[in-house]
Amino acid sequence: MRIHTRVLAGALLVCALGGWAAPAAAHPFGPPSTARIGADGSRVTISWFAAEDDWVALGQSVGAFEDPSTGTVSTELTGEQKLERSPAVRDYLLDRITVAQGGQRCSSRLEELRALITEGARFVFDCRGPVTQVDVTVAALTDLNEAYRTMLVAETPATPGQTLLTGAESTRRLTFSGAGGGGMPAGTTTVVVSAAVLLAGAGVSTALWRRRGTGGRA
16 A cells, blocks of 8 residues: 555544544645646646645545544545545536636546545646636635645746745736747757857868868869
8 A cells, every 4th residue: 555545544544533623624824735737739737736634624525535423434445545536526626726718718627536645636728729828726725724825836938937826816827938839949949059050160160271271272
């Protein structure tokens, strides 16, 4: 059993033995969750990562786990597996994490949930046109407690490169530079142009050297 699976299973066991705590009692004042975003052509991808106890709080809030006060808690599946297989968890994530282009939501899908702590929840958004500017919303967990925050980090060059999303401001506009444009980044272009200039200079020097070596004859 993976270490993170054991942590989630242990957290679920604590809930079962101690009764349901308020979902927001996880750690809204701890480190923020992280959302890594990238763009390629008309597609945007986001991977959202949260701490183990925040996943448990999310699962509790949508009913992914059994309530020990109303019945027996099944131990056939780990807490992580219950989260991964819960339709309510998937619906929640798709509703709370969105991308819009020109005021219209991009179509979204959530990849298979697995290894939540290491791989996170992986989203794919298909927009109507090439992605240059989009509005990104990450409001997961803030409905449980507004103190929850998410650090949005761009893995494709964008402005801003990273920004903190909160319960009060859960949407931020990102402008991508050259997302999936098929060309070379500006820095690469500069290097190539410089190399071409150097090669051209080397060719001229070689020609002059040969002319000198032959006494200026053609």
